[in-house]
Amino acid sequence: MIGIVEKEEFVVENPMECEAPNEQVENESVSGNLKYLVLGVLFGIVFVKAEIISWFRIQEMFRLSSFHMYGVIGTAVIVGAISVSLIKKFNIKTLAGEKVAFHPKTFNKGQIYGGLIFGLGWAITGACPGPLFAQIGSGFLAVIVTLLSAIAGTWVYGKFKYSFPH
Amino acid sequence: MLEIIKQPWPWYVAGVLIGLTVPALLLVGNKSFGVSSSLRHICAACLPAKIPFFSYNWKKEIWNLFFVAGILIGGFVGAQLLSNPEPLQIAESTRTQLAALGVQDFSGLMPNDIFGVDQIFSLKGLIFMVIGGFMVGFGTRYAGGCTSGHAIMGLSNLQLPSLIATISFMIGGFISTWILLPYIFKLIA
Numbered sequence: 329m330i331g332i333v334e335k336e337e338f339v340v341e342n343p344m345e346c347e348a349p350n351e352q353v354e355n356e357s358v359s360g361n362l363k364y365l366v367l368g369v370l371f372g373i374v375f376v377k378a379e380i381i382s383w384f385r386i387q388e389m390f391r392l393s394s395f396h397m398y399g400v401i402g403t404a405v406i407v408g409a410i411s412v413s414l415i416k417k418f419n420i421k422t423l424a425g426e427k428v429a430f431h432p433k434t435f436n437k438g439q440i441y442g443g444l445i446f447g448l449g450w451a452i453t454g455a456c457p458g459p460l461f462a463q464i465g466s467g468f469l470a471v472i473v474t475l476l477s478a479i480a481g482t483w484v485y486g487k488f489k490y491s492f493p494h
Numbered sequence: 495m496l497e498i499i500k501q502p503w504p505w506y507v508a509g510v511l512i513g514l515t516v517p518a519l520l521l522v523g524n525k526s527f528g529v530s531s532s533l534r535h536i537c538a539a540c541l542p543a544k545i546p547f548f549s550y551n552w553k554k555e556i557w558n559l560f561f562v563a564g565i566l567i568g569g570f571v572g573a574q575l576l577s578n579p580e581p582l583q584i585a586e587s588t589r590t591q592l593a594a595l596g597v598q599d600f601s602g603l604m605p606n607d608i609f610g611v612d613q614i615f616s617l618k619g620l621i622f623m624v625i626g627g628f629m630v631g632f633g634t635r636y637a638g639g640c641t642s643g644h645a646i647m648g649l650s651n652l653q654l655p656s657l658i659a660t661i662s663f664m665i666g667g668f669i670s671t672w673i674l675l676p677y678i679f680k681l682i683a
Contacts, residue, residue: 348528372568378508403509408650442636447666449629465569481631486547
């Protein structure tokens with residue numbers, strides 16, 4: 329769907345910086361992208377059904393009064409880590425037959441400063457970026473304001489990126 | 495079967511399903527799991543303003559926008575079609591502490607006395623939605639990822655920077671909960 333002329337208009341500043349990158353070489357059509365919509369729907373249902381989008385569950389986590397969120401994130405990491413190691417060990421290919429690309433992350437101080445700022449916001453809003461979308465879908469329409477503000481925060485970071493310590 | 499689905503899902507079911515999102519995205523289309531990058535793509539698509547950080551081929555990353563649109567639809571399906579008829583079970587200690595701070599509505603997933611639409615133009619809305627949301631968007635991009643990109647994808651790939659980021663998220667959350675929130679609730683009381 330991306331024409332050659334369009335491609336030339338863009339200069340990718342630093343592709344590694346795009347944190348959830350598309351590494352598939354083969355182009356995907358709009359309908360091909362519907363796969364990710366379906367995965368997102370399933371993911372969103374889990375968010376609601378396990379009450380991960382609940383402000384109260386996040387409060388329980390930070391008040392150490394429930395194991396729920398620790399169990400969810402811990403299990404997800406274990407399942408994710410086993411999956412990643414199996415993909416690497418057996419060199420499992422993607423559906424398009426490509427080699428799976430992994431991205432080593434390099435340390436910078438942003439992970440600490442930005443991480444702390446996100447953490448402050450996480451406990452206030454009761455949401456990380458994923459649950460923001462699920463909260464809106466589940467009917468908490470005021471969270472649209474939170475999402476717009478999060479987009480504004482992202483923009484301000486991008487605009488003044490080089491003024492912040494990294 | 496539907497009865498079981500309608501009940502809240504235990505942590506181990508949710509954890510396994512969320513963990514499986516990592517290989518699902520990798521194998522379906524060589525995509526690394528991450529949600530906060532969608533906010534960057536929205537900036538790049540709507541208001542790049544010649545800022546280098548937003549001058550990249552966001553169309554190549556459009557899968558991420560399909561994914562978050564799916565999360566929104568999934569939120570609707572989960573809440574409207576599969577919703578649990580029972581009131582939310584909240585740990586007693588958290589409930590007591592929040593009630594002492596001034597939270598009144600414990601009936602749903604979010605307290606309506608803070609996150610209701612009628613609160614948007616109040617001081618509560620300014621703090622809990624506008625300022626809180628800004629910190630989520632600014633902080634995740636500054637950190638290079640959120641709970642999905644760092645805590646789940648990054649830790650699954652055994653990345654030390656992701657562990658550092660995850661610990662920072664948690665420290666920020668504890669500071670916010672135990673130090674900032676009492677002040678905020680005094681302010682809005």
